[in-house]
Every structure is written in structure tokens, then in C-alpha cells.
Amino acid sequence: MNAVIRADGSPEFAMVSQVSGAILNIILDPIFIFAFKWGMMGAAVATVLGQILTAVLAVWYICHETVKIFL
Structure with a gap:
């Protein structure tokens, strides 16, 4: 999704979401x-939790931007 x-x-x-998952993994x-x-x-x-964090941030961004489009 990045x-x-x-x-x-x-x-x-996109960079922040990906790096945050990598840092959590580290x-x-x-x-x-x-x-x-x-x-x-x-x-x-640890790897799965890092990927989940990245996915949650990406989904949050997509939902947040979708709301801005409809308003």
C-alpha cells in the first residue's frame, strides 16, 4: 500500500510508515x-508485528484521505 x-x-x-515498522522490528x-x-x-x-504496524498506518492514511475527498 506504500x-x-x-x-x-x-x-x-509512506517512508515514515515503513521505517516505523522496521524500527519496531529492530x-x-x-x-x-x-x-x-x-x-x-x-x-x-517481531517481523509480523512490524508489518502489522506498517499496514495499520497505511490503512489509517487511506481511510483518512478518503474522508477528506468526500468532505
Whole structure:
């Protein structure tokens, strides 16, 4: 969805949403792998949570822009 957001004229928001998911992944990886001792499963969970954050931000942007179009 980041490509749609970039094409809509908001490349900054597309970058912020993607980078925020990556930063969350970087923060959660050592916590889940070493602190919780989840190993590979911890890395997978951290990656999924980072992707979910990116998707939530993208959906929020799409819904927010759709409301502005109809008003």
C-alpha cells in the first residue's frame, strides 16, 4: 500500500510508515529472541508485528484521505 500512498502525493508518510515498522522490528527482535528465549519464533513474531504496524498506518492514511475527498 506504500506505493499507493507515494502515488497519492505523500512519499514522506509512506517512508515514515515503513521505517516505523522496521524500527519496531529492530527493537522487538532482541527482546523476543533473548529475553523471552523464543529464538527463531521471536524473530518471526517481531517481523509480523512490524508489518502489522506498517499496514495499520497505511490503512489509517487511506481511510483518512478518503474522508477528506468526500468532505
